[in-house]
Amino acid sequence: MAPAKTLTSLAEEKTLEGRFVRDEDERPKVAYNEFSSEIPVISIAGIEEVNGRRGEICKKIVKACEEWGIFQIVDHGVDVELVSEMTRLSKEFFALPPEEKLRFDMTGAKKGGFLVSSHLQGEAVQDWREIVIYFSYPIEKRDYSRWPDKPEGWRKVTEEYSEKLTCLASKLLEVLSEALGLDKQVLKTASLEMDQKIVVNFYPKCPQPDLTLGVKRHTDPGTITLLLQDNVGGLQATRDNGITWITVQPVHGAFVVNLGDHAHYLSNGRFKNADHQAVVNSKCSRLSIATFQNPAQEATVYPLKLRDGEKSVLEEPISYAEMYKRKMNKDLEMARLKKLAKEKQLKDLDNTKIDAKSLDDILA
Ligand SMILES: O=C(O)CCC(=O)C(=O)O
Ligand SMILES: [Fe+2]
Numbered sequence: 001m002a003p004a005k006t007l008t009s010l011a012e013e014k015t016l017e018g019r020f021v022r023d024e025d026e027r028p029k030v031a032y033n034e035f036s037s038e039i040p041v042i043s044i045a046g047i048e049e050v051n052g053r054r055g056e057i058c059k060k061i062v063k064a065c066e067e068w069g070i071f072q073i074v075d076h077g078v079d080v081e082l083v084s085e086m087t088r089l090s091k092e093f094f095a096l097p098p099e100e101k102l103r104f105d106m107t108g109a110k111k112g113g114f115l116v117s118s119h120l121q122g123e124a125v126q127d128w129r130e131i132v133i134y135f136s137y138p139i140e141k142r143d144y145s146r147w148p149d150k151p152e153g154w155r156k157v158t159e160e161y162s163e164k165l166t167c168l169a170s171k172l173l174e175v176l177s178e179a180l181g182l183d184k185q186v187l188k189t190a191s192l193e194m195d196q197k198i199v200v201n202f203y204p205k206c207p208q209p210d211l212t213l214g215v216k217r218h219t220d221p222g223t224i225t226l227l228l229q230d231n232v233g234g235l236q237a238t239r240d241n242g243i244t245w246i247t248v249q250p251v252h253g254a255f256v257v258n259l260g261d262h263a264h265y266l267s268n269g270r271f272k273n274a275d276h277q278a279v280v281n282s283k284c285s286r287l288s289i290a291t292f293q294n295p296a297q298e299a300t301v302y303p304l305k306l307r308d309g310e311k312s313v314l315e316e317p318i319s320y321a322e323m324y325k326r327k328m329n330k331d332l333e334m335a336r337l338k339k340l341a342k343e344k345q346l347k348d349l350d351n352t353k354i355d356a357k358s359l360d361d362i363l364a
Pocket of ligand 1 (some may be wrong): 109201215227229235236276278290
């Protein structure tokens, strides 16, 4: 049998395998390290002090949600030591030999584990990344057999990290709920029992980074995502439908907060769902840890409040499962149309050749 292949081995090759090469219009437009400071970095120290800093912090968060659907937070209270342990263990996992990582191979719809790229959307081109996924909440749905047992200490640290990040996400949802003129628990309650999924992304250095993406352009489907990134850079955002991009400046100890489709719909479009992607580079690998807070499958997706005369962005209330299905189908349809357009282009090119040939015949 051929030796098991992960991306880490492909990183040493001179050229990029065809399955990672993106169409020209999808390729990176801005460098991984050309940082922009457009995304605000907000200190949330004192967020709980109703008669203190809370009002001022909330204003900044809400403005960022209306403009970008992305902001960064510092002074969030998650222990630095915990964050650095989580990072260390993640790096150690990806440095394991391929056969060790592939013991947790997630292909075949297994609930959690290791994947090369993420080929979940039935698309032809793959992302340049390796990932580990855990489903951490609700607790009774945890399947520890899908959590890596190496490196030592992984489970304990991950459990603690999951818990702390759920609390932090809840605090942020309270702010957003109040900003919508609702009681602070409403946004969270709308998720029924909130799910949490952690995706650890490892992007090995890439032989031809200009031709590919670490994660293709997307919006996260859920409510809110807390992303921890190292100091390399690669997260990019657009707010003009992919025409211009900015690279988010890595800030040590910060979490990047992304709003997802669920929050966008519940706020009736007032909050943006962050349109983003990750690019890679040829110099070094990059690590990011995305913690997704998602509603339960049966939670209802519909604006929580409509002002007088305001029209809903959704025609009817749907379940989160239905919202997700429609999103996936739309992605697949886009991929199909793109493929058709490409085939037509090739065919037209062939016909031009035939036409030129007949012209030669006539002239002969
Ligand atoms: O690694 C990053 O910067 C982005 C990852 C991401 O968008 C995701 O995992 O959904
Ligand atoms: Fe994302």
